[in-house]
Amino acid sequence: MNRVANISQQFAAQNYKLTPQREAIVRVLLDNEKDHLSVEEVYMLVKRSYPHLGLATVYRTLELLCELHIVEKMNFGDGVARYDLRGDDHVHMHHHLICSVCGKLEEIKDDWLADLEARLAREYGFSVTDHRLDFKGTYNTCKGNGCKGDKECRAVS
Amino acid sequence: MNRVANISQQFAAQNYKLTPQREAIVRVLLDNEKDHLSVEEVYMLVKRSYPHLGLATVYRTLELLCELHIVEKMNFGDGVARYDLRGDDHVHMHHHLICSVCGKLEEIKDDWLADLEARLAREYGFSVTDHRLDFKGTYNTCKGNGCKGDKECRAVS
DNA sequence: TGCTTATATCGTAAAGATTACTAATTATTG
DNA sequence: CAATAATTAGTAATCTTTACGATATAAGCA
Missing domain, CATH: 1.10.10.10 (Winged helix-like DNA-binding domain superfamily/Winged helix DNA-binding domain)
Incomplete structure (x- = not known):
């Protein structure tokens, strides 16, 4: 539709x-x-x-x-x-890769956390309805381009 | 010290x-x-x-x-x-559980994502320096207390 | 010690994002 | 068509954060 x-x-x-x-x-x-x-x-x-x-x-x-x-x-x-x-x-089950060098934000649409969510239910008595997973780091292709400086810490994780 | x-x-x-x-x-x-x-x-x-x-x-x-x-x-x-x-x-490798009913925010200090980060390096050429993982859901002990309403969606994941 | 310079603080003004509010507009119901 | 409800526009007000100028504190040095 x-x-x-x-x-x-x-x-x-x-x-x-x-x-x-x-x-x-x-x-x-x-x-x-x-x-x-x-x-x-x-x-x-x-x-x-x-x-x-x-x-x-x-x-x-x-x-x-x-x-x-x-x-x-x-x-x-x-x-x-x-x-x-x-x-x-x-x-809304997807993850983000955020590059500290180029600033690119990539989305990954897999759900990698099914196991963890089962574990949360088992060990913590917590049933998940939604999650958010962001990775901060650098692409190998960006290495050596120099870092934009530590000001990036001002951004919220 | x-x-x-x-x-x-x-x-x-x-x-x-x-x-x-x-x-x-x-x-x-x-x-x-x-x-x-x-x-x-x-x-x-x-x-x-x-x-x-x-x-x-x-x-x-x-x-x-x-x-x-x-x-x-x-x-x-x-x-x-x-x-x-x-x-x-x-x-700064820890995770959060955020309960939609009682609003409690619990911290989990394990690092559960080492495998995923290895995979990101392998498959995406991305080396992780930090991550953030928040789970939204409800504690079983909170079930049946009624939900505070869908206004929670106004919060940022 | 006294002078000079750099660093840090205070209080507030300014900026930016979001929400609240009133009047006007559009749709719906009988 | 009149009356009621829902929606929008425009702007004022609020709230968080940053910027700024003046003052205060500390460090370096003759």
Whole structure:
């Protein structure tokens, strides 16, 4: 099924309407699925198709999408919230590689933690609904390019 | 060795001084090692032993401690940065369990990801210097207490 | 000791991100 | 069509963090 129609149904199921503004925002997210857009970035992109849209509407819509578990709100330490589309099944099980040299952020869509989550249930009595796993380090191809300095510690892990 | 003296040496090694203000802040962090204090919380606590201290000094000192890899800056999605003491060896390899019902935040100090990190080096050419792993879910003992509602989605994973 | 220079602090102003709020607009219901 | 509810726009207010100028403290040296 068309993904916009699918999301439209999810809105309707919770008595929300997919207004033109909201649809324009959803389309921007779908068109930039690989990125982790900030509110400001969504705002800029959506203005191309909907020039009149207000910033507060972007905030409200992203919050709503989050409530519906369509997107995930994340923070990578650059001072702004970023949003990541969840899969159709609403799970959000992927990992990030963040390179200290080039700043690249790569996504890995496997779920490597099934064993650990079983162990948490067994040993800690804790059942996992979601997780977040980020690795910080360097790509071998970036080695020797020099480090951007220790200021990177200012970013949030 | 005394941990404050140890940290004092680390300051000196980088030509920084452990001023009375900085020492008061370090002591608050050591006395509350189990917590993940925010700047505001550190500020409140340190005022007991150093009532005259300014907020900007707390920001600057925590940034400095971060630069020296003595603390780790983190974000758990409540809108403020939080700080976590690293071990004496400066590594920061532990995990968090975050309960959606009671809000408890538990730390697990094992390193469960050595295998995955080997795999990243092998398959992705990426060498890990640090990682972050948070699990969201519920403790079995919290089940049935009712959920605080889906507003939790507003928090950053 | 006194002078000079660098470092650190204080208090607050400024910046940036997010939320709150009011009026206006659009849709829905009867 | 009138009345009610939902949504949006625009902006003000809030909150966290950073920047800045003045003051204070410490270190180096004649």
